[in-house]
Structure formats: structure tokens, C-alpha cells
Amino acid sequence: MLTLQRKQYLLEILERDGQIVAKTLSEQLGLSEDTIRRDLRQLAQEGLLQRVHGGALPASPALAGFTERQQISADAKPAIGRAAAAMIQPGQVVFIDGGTTALQLVRQLAPTLRATVATHSPSIAVELVSHPHIEVIMIGGHLFKHSIVAVGAAALEAIGRIRADLYFMGVCSLHPEAGISTGDFEEAGVKRALSDAAARTVVLASPEKLDTASPFQIAPLSQVSDIVVNTGVAEALIAPYRKMGIAITLA
Structure with missing residues (x-):
């Protein structure tokens, strides 16, 4: 799975489940937790989610102006x-x-x-x-x-x-x-x-x-x-x- 595809999949999981658990997802995809965490970090920098301990949650729209x-x-x-x-x-x-x-x-x-x-x-x-x-x-x-x-x-x-x-x-x-x-x-x-x-x-x-x-x-x-x-x-x-x-x- 390419990086762009993987990130899109992460966002789909987040929308469906309301959260991402890095350990669970890494096991499902057969990837290291470090890979998942790196993707989550980059998505957080883009304002698309909020990283929390162990995974991610949706970012709040209230962070807008x-x-x-x-x-x-x-x-x-x-x-x-x-x-x-x-x-x-x-x-x-x-x-x-x-x-x-x-x-x-x-x-x-x-x-x-x-x-x-x-x-x-x-x-x-x-x-x-x-x-x-x-x-x-x-x-x-x-x-x-x-x-x-x-x-x-x-x-x-x-x-x-x-x-x-x-x-x-x-x-x-x-x-x-x-x-x-x-x-x-x-x-x-x-x-x-x-x-x-x-x-x-x-x-x-x-x-x-x-x-x-x-x-x-x-x-x-x-x-x-x-x-x-x-x-x-x-x-x-x-x-x-x-x-x-x-x-x-x-x-």
C-alpha cells in the first residue's frame, strides 16, 4: 500500500470508527507501529486529525478562526x-x-x-x-x-x-x-x-x-x-x- 493510499485509509477508519488505535491498525495492516505513527503525525500536521496517546481522534472544526x-x-x-x-x-x-x-x-x-x-x-x-x-x-x-x-x-x-x-x-x-x-x-x-x-x-x-x-x-x-x-x-x-x-x- 502506497503512503498516499495508506493515509487515505487511515482517514476512512477515523471517520468510520471515530478513533484510530495505532497498535491494532498496525497488526491489521501488517505494518510497524512506527509507520502508522509517522502517518498520523503527518496527517496531524495537515490538520486532518489530532494525535493522542496510542493513536488519533478527529480534529475539532472549532480550531478554525x-x-x-x-x-x-x-x-x-x-x-x-x-x-x-x-x-x-x-x-x-x-x-x-x-x-x-x-x-x-x-x-x-x-x-x-x-x-x-x-x-x-x-x-x-x-x-x-x-x-x-x-x-x-x-x-x-x-x-x-x-x-x-x-x-x-x-x-x-x-x-x-x-x-x-x-x-x-x-x-x-x-x-x-x-x-x-x-x-x-x-x-x-x-x-x-x-x-x-x-x-x-x-x-x-x-x-x-x-x-x-x-x-x-x-x-x-x-x-x-x-x-x-x-x-x-x-x-x-x-x-x-x-x-x-x-x-x-x-x-
Whole structure:
């Protein structure tokens, strides 16, 4: 089997099974694990999959730029935003992440809601300017342009001085084995700090993020209290999280 044919076969296996196990595949094809790993490494460099220990998982479409991400799961995100907004109680202090799904969340907040939102996303802060009763705390730092959020030491210091009731986390990827992950090392650290500083972490998971992986793990799934997903998601995709004791909200 030529290299190009082998890589195409790997992608077909990934699409069919949702994962590649290098050892199993090497035995099936009669090739060394090193050959399979080299192919996976090259496919990962092309952005066609995400390497994980022992094999590979699908790469998340959420690694695309902000403008492109606005077009992905455009119908699902407003529903997820509405369900998440309904979780906020009057008087609470809430962390809201950056991202296109979080933007839908703040657009769904009731005009009568009185609460405090702390965010490292300029887009979220600007969206809340017209809300009559939401106090906004801006967390500053170095602007990570891909996600339009602040990262770095200044952001981490500010987060450490706040204790929130809820944190609505946007992720690039969610997988029962690989956990919650994103595409940037510093952004992963900020999300982890936000989760550590909140009593409850709620993951906003539009359909394209499920069963995918990104390069940098944010936190173990044991740190997640709730996951909000679209009603059209197959039960098989969310059943592993239910077994972990994570509350699933269908939007």
C-alpha cells in the first residue's frame, strides 16, 4: 500500500470508527507501529486529525478562526445559549468565556436579570454594554486574536482575585477519554484558572465539538459539573458523561 493510499485509509477508519488505535491498525495492516505513527503525525500536521496517546481522534472544526466558527452549528448555538442563560440566578457572579456559543448565551440573558459577569472576552463585554442590570468585570491581558480573549499572567492574576458561582466554558473539543481541550496552551491555562475559581463549571458543547480532540488539555472531566448540548445529539455521544455523574442539559 502506497503512503498516499495508506493515509487515505487511515482517514476512512477515523471517520468510520471515530478513533484510530495505532497498535491494532498496525497488526491489521501488517505494518510497524512506527509507520502508522509517522502517518498520523503527518496527517496531524495537515490538520486532518489530532494525535493522542496510542493513536488519533478527529480534529475539532472549532480550531478554525472566529469568523469561520460563527457559521458552524449556527442553528444549535442559540438554543445552547438559551439553556445556559436560564441557569443564572439573580445576584450571582458568573464567569463567561469567549467564543461564538458564549456570545449566544449573553444575547439570551433576561433584561430583568441582576448579576455580575466577569469575562476575559472583549466581545462578551461589549455585548453586555446595553444590558441594564448586568455589572461587567473585564479581565485584561495579552489578546489572543484567534479566540478574541485575554490570556497571560495579568489575566491569571485577575482571575485569582474572583470567586464565581458559575463558569460557562467554551471548548474546542470534548471527549470522554481525552477530556476537554483547546488549541492554545495559554488559553487552556486561563480556562483552567477560571474553572478553579468557580463553584460550578458548565461546558457549552455545540455538536461539532463532541468526540474530537485538540492539542492542549484544559482540565479533567471530574472538574465539570454540567454539559449543555443540542437536543439532536445522539445519546451514545453523551452517555459516557452521564455515567461520570455530569449533568446533561439538552437545549
